[in-house]
Amino acid sequence: QSALTQPRSVSGSPGQSVTISCTGTSSDVGDYNYVSWYQQHPGKAPKLMIYDVTKRPSGVPDRFSASKSGNTASLTISGLQAEDEADYYCCSSTGTYTIFGGGTKLTVL
Amino acid sequence: VQLLESGGGLVQPGGSLRLSCAASGFTFSSFAMSWVRQAPGKGLEWVSGISGGGGTTYHADSVKGRFTISRDNSKNTLYLQMNSLRAEDTAVYYCAKDLSGVTKYYFDYWGQGTLVTVSS
Numbered sequence: 001q002s003a004l005t006q007p008r009s010v011s012g013s014p015g016q017s018v019t020i021s022c023t024g025t026s027s028d029v030g031d032y033n034y035v036s037w038y039q040q041h042p043g044k045a046p047k048l049m050i051y052d053v054t055k056r057p058s059g060v061p062d063r064f065s066a067s068k069s070g071n072t073a074s075l076t077i078s079g080l081q082a083e084d085e086a087d088y089y090c091c092s093s094t095g096t097y098t099i100f101g102g103g104t105k106l107t108v109l
Numbered sequence: 110v111q112l113l114e115s116g117g118g119l120v121q122p123g124g125s126l127r128l129s130c131a132a133s134g135f136t137f138s139s140f141a142m143s144w145v146r147q148a149p150g151k152g153l154e155w156v157s158g159i160s161g162g163g164g165t166t167y168h169a170d171s172v173k174g175r176f177t178i179s180r181d182n183s184k185n186t187l188y189l190q191m192n193s194l195r196a197e198d199t200a201v202y203y204c205a206k207d208l209s210g211v212t213k214y215y216f217d218y219w220g221q222g223t224l225v226t227v228s229s
Binding site for chain 2: 096099
């Protein structure tokens with residue numbers, strides 16, 4: 001149950017697109033389609049942004065999209081807005097346990 | 110939907126603590142629940158999960174044998190019994206609701222968190 005690997009930080013200007021990667025192994029990300037992504041603002045609880053690799057919960061803007069290829073999942077945020085500045089965590093589940101990535105700090109320049 | 114954690118505090122190494130999470134606004138017994146923690150300045154770590162009916166539980170390797178998750182569906186309450194606490198268990202503990210009745214670990218609602226500090 002080792003943490004998934006994410007870049008520590010990414011940045012982009014308003015209106016631009018950024019992609020956050022999440023690398024696991026053939027035992028987690030590569031073997032299951034239970035991948036999710038969370039957004040966390042400082043001092044707040046996390047918010048579910050993506051589940052089942054690509055699905056958005058109601059209320060999440062379609063600027064947020066995601067995909068998976070092999071052992072790597074990716075979250076893309078297009079049309080960056082100031083309020084997107086936050087920490088983002090990927091998560092891979094097997095049904096019996098789930099593991100998070102180390103988190104990526106997104107800075108909107 | 111509301112999830113309200115309680116029971117956190119300061120405890121000495123080797124001590125015990127029981128966290129509670131009072132749920133409202135949804136049919137509690139229909140959804141799996143989990144505890145997720147976050148050490149100060151660190152990332153998220155899943156701790157334990159339980160199915161809607163309570164018959165299936167799972168724990169992270171880091172807490173297996175020390176922590177026990179349970180639920181009382183008649184009281185709409187989730188619990189985490191934490192024994193043999195260590196300094197590395199210091200964290201904010203979140204109660205989180207799953208999207209389904211089985212543990213898929215898609216957490217659509219979270220509580221505000223309760224801080225557990227393990228220190229002498």
